[in-house]
Amino acid sequence: MRLASWRWGGRDHVGTVSACGRELTPLACRDAAAGVLPLIELLAEGGSLPSPSGTRLPTDAVVLRAPLPRPRRGLFCVGRNYHAHAAELAGSVFRNHVTDDRGWPIVFGKLAECVVGPHDAVRLPNPSTSVQIDYESELAVVIGRGGLDIQRSRAMDHVFGYTVVNDVTARDVQMRHQQWDLGKSFDSFCPMGPWIVTADELDGRDTRVRGWVTPAGGAPELRQDGFTRDMIHDIPTLIETCSRGITLLPGDVIATGTPAGVGMGFEPPRWLRAGDVVRIEIDGLGAIENRFERLAA
Numbered sequence: 001m002r003l004a005s006w007r008w009g010g011r012d013h014v015g016t017v018s019a020c021g022r023e024l025t026p027l028a029c030r031d032a033a034a035g036v037l038p039l040i041e042l043l044a045e046g047g048s049l050p051s052p053s054g055t056r057l058p059t060d061a062v063v064l065r066a067p068l069p070r071p072r073r074g075l076f077c078v079g080r081n082y083h084a085h086a087a088e089l090a091g092s093v094f095r096n097h098v099t100d101d102r103g104w105p106i107v108f109g110k111l112a113e114c115v116v117g118p119h120d121a122v123r124l125p126n127p128s129t130s131v132q133i134d135y136e137s138e139l140a141v142v143i144g145r146g147g148l149d150i151q152r153s154r155a156m157d158h159v160f161g162y163t164v165v166n167d168v169t170a171r172d173v174q175m176r177h178q179q180w181d182l183g184k185s186f187d188s189f190c191p192m193g194p195w196i197v198t199a200d201e202l203d204g205r206d207t208r209v210r211g212w213v214t215p216a217g218g219a220p221e222l223r224q225d226g227f228t229r230d231m232i233h234d235i236p237t238l239i240e241t242c243s244r245g246i247t248l249l250p251g252d253v254i255a256t257g258t259p260a261g262v263g264m265g266f267e268p269p270r271w272l273r274a275g276d277v278v279r280i281e282i283d284g285l286g287a288i289e290n291r292f293e294r295l296a297a
């Protein structure tokens with residue numbers, strides 16, 4: 001099943017997406033502004049989906065929102081989680097900021113307020129704040145049934161589904177501080193979508209993540225092409241790690257890290273500029289595509 005959130009006719013809606021992705025069926029949901037979170041909570045408690053509340057409509061006719069427009073307490077994010085990406089960081093401008101591998105995942109946060117829709121513009125910051133804007137194509141795990149101290153062996157039972165995120169990053173700001181949250185949480189720095197695919201339809205432990213950059217006026221360039229099976233710390237380990245001492249809740253999001261090919265990994269680095277478009281596609285899930293723009297504050 002695929003669950004989406006969209007805006008149409010001046011109102012927010014949630015509902016299901018057809019297998020081909022071209023049709024939406026709205027569901028009777030009282031708090032559609034919250035995206036699919038109320039549906040995840042309902043299903044996690046053993047409830048069933050509400051009934052359809054209207055006729056189907058083409059996906060092209062609506063503005064898709066992020067399925068979770070405001071994750072209730074931000075996103076859990078994992079850094080340096082693919083071997084090839086770890087190798088490119090070791091040779092990049094970031095090399096002095098990568099600590100030695102201690103065997104534990106790197107976990108940081110993104111503020112909930114930086115989430116935007118799967119086709120929304122991403123706002124480039126004032127150049128005095130950052131000129132090193134980078135993309136990170138990622139699979140995000142959405143938690144269904146919550147839990148504390150979830151064992152690795154049972155962790156997949158807590159996965160509701162998956163979505164695509166771009167963990168957009170201001171590298172100079174990320175490197176400036178001991179913690180990464182500031183450089184990862186600029187307004188609009190977390191495009192998400194196009195919907196959530198439930199775990200019965202996609203095994204996030206074995207799918208393909210690709211990212212393209214189309215420079216302003218240029219042709220698309222495939223920059224990232226990785227498989228989630230190449231994660232250093234797999235999804236069960238990430239869930240076990242994030243739930244140690246913190247009760248995970250339905251709708252929590254864990255962004256699982258990015259494959260090799262980020263802009264920082266090139267020599268010289270290839271930072272995003274106004275007019276560039278980043279497309280991220282995950283097999284079995286769908287794609288998000290966002291233009292980077294210098295928008296007024």
Ligand code: MG
Binds near residue numbers: 257
């Ligand atoms: Mg990341």
